[in-house]
Amino acid sequence: MLRSDHMAFCDLYLQPEAAFEIISQLGEISCVQFLDSAPDSQSFQKTYITEVSRCAEMERKLRYMEAEMGKDNIYIPELDQEPKAMQPNEMLAFENMFEKWENDISQMAEYHVSLMKNYLEMNEMYYMLSHIGPMLGNAELTESWFFKKTTEGVGPIGIGGRLAVMTGVVRRAKCFHFEMMLWRISRGNIYYRQAARDTILQDPFTGQEIRKVAFVAICQGEQLASRMEKVFSGFGVNSYPCPQTEHERNVMLHRLDVRLTDLEETNHTGQARCHGNVGIALHCNVISRVYSERMLACERNSCRLALTDHSQSVGIMEIELKEAGTMLSTGIHLWSVEVLNQTKHHRCKALRTVGKQWRSWVIQVKKAKAIYHTMNMFNMDVTKKCLIGQCWVPSLDVKRVQDILEYCTQVVDTNVPSFMYKTVSKAVPPTFYRTNKFTNGFQVLIRAYGESAYRELNPGLYAVVTFPFLFAVMFGDVGHSIIILSMALWMVRKEKQFMSKKSDNEIWNIIFGGRYVLLLLGVFSFFTGFVYNDYFGRGLVLSHSYWYNTYTELSKNKVMIDNSIKMKLSIIIGVVHMIFGLVLSVFNHIYFKRYYLIYLQFIPQILFLTCLFFWLVILIYLKWFKYNPKGSIKLGSSCAPPILILFIDMFLFVETKAGDDDCEPYMFASQQMVQNVLMIIALLCIPVLLFGNPVYKYLYNKRMREDILKKRSPFRRYQYSKSDKIQSLEIQEEVAQYMVAFPDLMIIQGVHTIEFILGTISHTASYLRLWALSIAHAQLTDMLWVMLLSKLGLREHTALGFIHVTVIFAAWATFTITIMVVMEGLSAFLHTLRLHWVEFMSKFYISDGIPFQPFCFQTIFSKESEKIEGARHNVRKFRDVHN
8 A cells, every 4th residue: 555556558459259258357357447449439430339229228128117116115135146247149138028028017007007097086086075065065056056036037147158167176386376377367257265275195107295285266258268277287287077066066975985995995905915925916918808898888877987098908987977966886896996906916916026136137237238338448440350449457467357368268269369468658547556444444535535646655554543543632532432442343243244235325334434444543542541541531540640639629620731731742743743744755756756856845844844843842842851840940830931932932033031030031051042043944945945946847848848859850841751740749749748937837836835834834733623622522521421420310319319320321321422422523533534634645645646447347336326326316306396
């Protein structure tokens, strides 16, 4: 992990007969990153675009099957072992099989939707009658009832056309706009009322719940009735005829209630049989024959019920009510119950059969699609007998790839072998680090900031130690660390079990992926908690102290002592951490042969940092070792000069004054002179940082341009051959690399210089978060102990004290885990991450590298699952908003 792997740029020559098997094997070992040899070509120009399209069509059919299984909650079992990719000679068989299953499932879905649509209409009609009926009361929906004659016999009161009474249901979200539209088209000449309560129904097409409300609208005139019907159609309103008399409405309501009750019981029975293994379902043609043979019509009290749509072999019920008092046929009622039950059972049995093989089919098709997509990155030579491509391979894996090429050539038994050889490329190689399950978590934290440049020093190696240590400084508590350590050890012990089961919970995947990071966080926090003597906020007397208390009451200056020493320790840790980062930059300069940066960048930076802030660290240690209560008056604790005042006077070139006549203003003789010299050295480093690098690069670029132009012969302008033109273009490209203007160099360097000078001060202050979070964590833990256990739990001495303490302890444990461990631990984790990304890695880490992305089936599946889950989330969100 010190530096990334050496990468080899290779040319691949594959025989078409063996290309599929070779790429399939390379996708399993995951060590080759293929490059597109023809990035400018269109998709239709690719050699294997037909095969990719066929695989995409099979994926579409599999997604359709998955959606249908999701509607009925069909269980899809996991696979113990992933199958190999679908072979080219198996593609036709897969296509025929998927087409057959799609046709069968879609046909059964149509049957099911038709029956559920009928069920929905009955529910809507029952809801409409149960709410609109009481609103109408004993009213008769006839013109003779509405337009009664006056006692004088003058004639009917209402004149103007046919009376239209329309009832139905509309979506709750659209009811206000629906009512306003009816009022506008009728200019207020309409009677409109809606039910006080809405109802929740199930959409037969999507399975989503929808809210609808019943209404009644009465108007007069053919033209106005026609307008209302158009509004109904635009708002997707389902209108139903309402019986004219109160008696007829009650009779129909009772009949619908009986039928819906039977259908719901049958539906529950069908669902139970759907998820079990009871019974044998009828085949699709049997269901179709039942529909066609049982077509009948009955007329009773002017009711006609018919089954239509013979061409699709599906029965769709159509009820047309002509008069009130309609009676439902008992024979048709029993038949519809049987058909709904059988259709549901047969559909679920077919989906269960598909579900057993669905995951295997998906993996086979996805692998084949990925292989063909990779093969499209190759160029086919003019003879169409060889695929030519380019790739990046880690140098240590070149032998593995060559072995696969030889093995696949023998298996396929081709006359011409496939081969690979290294070549030279001017492209920047990708960055690849070899990690294991222990170091991978730390490397992921570093890659979240940015990918390392090729062969750059890897901060992940040092983060294995520095990250847990800085976290532990802020989270030092033995009790809390034991909780984190126990959870990490549990995940490490069960890692094989959890790795075999894929989880869709993103939070759990993140925590489990960083189990070894949590393990080290717990170990380091245990150590710092022992040093701080914090055990859930309590201290233990492990040995006798050097100091003896001469008072009867204990001292309460623990916070003052911890506050002082932790603040100074955070400064020391921060300065050492930043100096370590600057030292690491030297190894990058030496490795990449940028020796000028050692003199023009590293030395001024390290001098500036050490002359100011490392001198601050030295002052802290001098004050600790020189001043103590057992010394003389001038060396006593009361005469110790404040470091902050000394440091400020150093910046201002001002002489420090003593706070007392018996005390010395400085820690040693000639300290002021030493501080002035250090300050002058730090100030002299600023112009070197500002002008050194731009001046050197400007002179270097000028010299390189002159050397490149010398390659052009004096009579080059008289030669016009193709090779000469190519060489001239290459020279121009090389010259363009060294054409950066001096003002641009100054602007870039000025920004970096200001960032470093100001950053040195702000970064040092940023490490004070180690002190602040450590004090806050200790005080919160102490307050939680005192406020709950000490004051509420441990002071109970009655007979019910055990129950009281148990309840208080449960509350204390809950707050400890949720607040002190989870929330405080997450806060310390994020602050530690910030200290690494900004304060430490900025001293030597460029992070402008290109990640190594090998052809890997596992990576493809994970990305596809993320896309599918994101698409499903968007669809669900759209449906919720729409509903």
